[in-house]
Amino acid sequence: MAATSHRRSLRSRRTLVVSAAVLAAGAGAGVFVMNANAGALDLYHQTLAAKDGWASSGTGTTGGAKADAAHTFTVSTRAQLVKALGSASDTTPRIIKIKGTIDANTDDTGKKLTCASYAAGTGYSLSAYLKAYDPATYGRSKLPSGTQEKARAAAQAKQSKNIVFKVPANTTIVGVPGTQAGLTGGSLQAKNVDNVIVRNLAFAATEDCFPQWDPTDGSTGNWNSAYDSVTLRGATHVWADHNTFTDGPHFDNANPKYYGREYQIHDGALDITNGSDLVTVERNQFTNHDKTMLIGSSDTDSVGKLRVSIHHNVWKGIVQRAPLARIGQIHIYNNVYDTTSLNGYAAKYSIDSRAKAQVVAEHNYFKLPSGAKVAKLLSGDGTGSVAGGGNLVNGTATDVVAAYNAASSKKLKTTVNWKPALTAGLETSAKNLLTGLVTTAGAGALK
Numbered sequence: 001m002a003a004t005s006h007r008r009s010l011r012s013r014r015t016l017v018v019s020a021a022v023l024a025a026g027a028g029a030g031v032f033v034m035n036a037n038a039g040a041l042d043l044y045h046q047t048l049a050a051k052d053g054w055a056s057s058g059t060g061t062t063g064g065a066k067a068d069a070a071h072t073f074t075v076s077t078r079a080q081l082v083k084a085l086g087s088a089s090d091t092t093p094r095i096i097k098i099k100g101t102i103d104a105n106t107d108d109t110g111k112k113l114t115c116a117s118y119a120a121g122t123g124y125s126l127s128a129y130l131k132a133y134d135p136a137t138y139g140r141s142k143l144p145s146g147t148q149e150k151a152r153a154a155a156q157a158k159q160s161k162n163i164v165f166k167v168p169a170n171t172t173i174v175g176v177p178g179t180q181a182g183l184t185g186g187s188l189q190a191k192n193v194d195n196v197i198v199r200n201l202a203f204a205a206t207e208d209c210f211p212q213w214d215p216t217d218g219s220t221g222n223w224n225s226a227y228d229s230v231t232l233r234g235a236t237h238v239w240a241d242h243n244t245f246t247d248g249p250h251f252d253n254a255n256p257k258y259y260g261r262e263y264q265i266h267d268g269a270l271d272i273t274n275g276s277d278l279v280t281v282e283r284n285q286f287t288n289h290d291k292t293m294l295i296g297s298s299d300t301d302s303v304g305k306l307r308v309s310i311h312h313n314v315w316k317g318i319v320q321r322a323p324l325a326r327i328g329q330i331h332i333y334n335n336v337y338d339t340t341s342l343n344g345y346a347a348k349y350s351i352d353s354r355a356k357a358q359v360v361a362e363h364n365y366f367k368l369p370s371g372a373k374v375a376k377l378l379s380g381d382g383t384g385s386v387a388g389g390g391n392l393v394n395g396t397a398t399d400v401v402a403a404y405n406a407a408s409s410k411k412l413k414t415t416v417n418w419k420p421a422l423t424a425g426l427e428t429s430a431k432n433l434l435t436g437l438v439t440t441a442g443a444g445a446l447k
Helices: 002-026 078-085 115-119 126-132 147-163 400-407
Strands: 072-075 094-098 101-103 164-166 171-175 182-184 187-191 194-199 202-204 212-214 222-224 230-233 236-241 244-246 270-273 277-282 285-291 308-311 314-320 324-326 329-333 336-338 351-354 358-362 365-367 378-380 385-387
Touching: 072 078, 078 094, 078 101, 078 164, 115 147, 126 147, 147 164, 147 212, 351 358, 351 385, 378 400, 385 400
Parallel strands: 072 094, 094 171, 101 182, 164 187, 171 194, 182 202, 187 230, 194 236, 202 244, 230 270, 236 277, 244 285, 277 308, 285 314, 308 329, 314 336, 324 351, 329 358, 336 365, 351 378, 358 385
Antiparallel strands: 212 222
């Protein structure tokens, strides 16, 4: 059973980190806080188990496990979180325990901030922006420029300064069990840092007050927003475990349309770009979102990097990018993809392999509603690969790549240039995942 495997996995992790703590103590390393229950290390000091995906490669991922008392924080407000994170360039190991839900759209005193708060003093207004760049008069050949675009950028910069939290190297951020721990309206950013752990947090309502109009994006233009709930840019050795990601409470079907296009205020849920490498994403819940996970910022991002393991996650109410993968070596296994429409989010596809991505997708469970086509589970540009087997569709073993290739002119390649070796916890049967992951994935499952 998946739940049994999960408990065994947690026990093995605790055993591994206890051993590491004992050895470190003997060597005069950092202070470790022991859990009074059964002598195991607490959630905050747990490290990624050996061979648990790409993030276990090389030096592994330990986050802030060696933090001393002076660098162990419990925070419940935005201001406290900012102080605990400190400087993005400070590599001192730190543990940050988030207690309850932190609203990123607040000031240092805890006062609620709104889109109007960020726009104040910049000269920006949506009505003026819409009038200035109406394609009927401004045209569609160039990006907006001039007074209102400068004002929009200034207002966006004010919001960014308030809601983007830069995570230093050697940091563990964990939600305190039983407190509905999470971040609403905020974005954790790990940029050009190594060794980060993010666990047991609910991320919601990461919204851009000031999307930019791009008339050159596609044939009819698009509104593009900033801010992923978690964004990795040039980050290495990152473990994202037992988190929940959602757009709620404001879903995309409530977005207005301007110039005939959706005024999109959400960007990614967890994006892995700009040469990020050695990442393990496991036992998370991704729900109610459109462009969910991007691996590789462009078709020329970083050859030899973008190595990511994605396992035991639940994807439900996801439109696309679960993930969209470019260039790297990506292992996708033991996930549940429930493609039933949810709160207006209807699936276009789940996994997209492009720009010569080398994807191994195996032992996943795909749940399709009546009438949905297996061929629509995948996508590609004709250069990406998807290998692997053992995938189930509504409980039946199905070659999802063959189904896609039979219906598409841009066919996926079926061989890859690598073989997954860091596969601790891989289950060779997907049949129990649909029920087993319900209670073992996402924020709040860890005790």
